[in-house]
Amino acid sequence: LVMAPLKNINYQVEIVNSLVHLTLEQKYENPTDKFLELDFSFPLDPRSCIYRFTAAFGNSIVEGIVKEK
Numbered sequence: 147l148v149m150a151p152l153k154n155i156n157y158q159v160e161i162v163n164s165l166v167h168l169t170l171e172q173k174y175e176n177p178t179d180k181f182l183e184l185d186f187s188f189p190l191d192p193r194s195c196i197y198r199f200t201a202a203f204g205n206s207i208v209e210g211i212v213k214e215k
Contacts, residue, residue: 150174150182 154173159166176182190196199210 150176150184 151174152172153175154171156171158169158171161167186201196212199212201208201210
């Protein structure tokens, strides 16, 4: 198992009234010349809401489909 090392984290936070809009950007680097298969997960507060998810792989951008729980 090869782990793609985390190279950079960037947070942008905007607070409006009682809402917080948080943008999280994480940059990973594949240290090999092979494709890696991975699972990406992170804990969320039960009161949080995700309304958009995108991932960029080189020049390709994947737009996630967010569904109601």
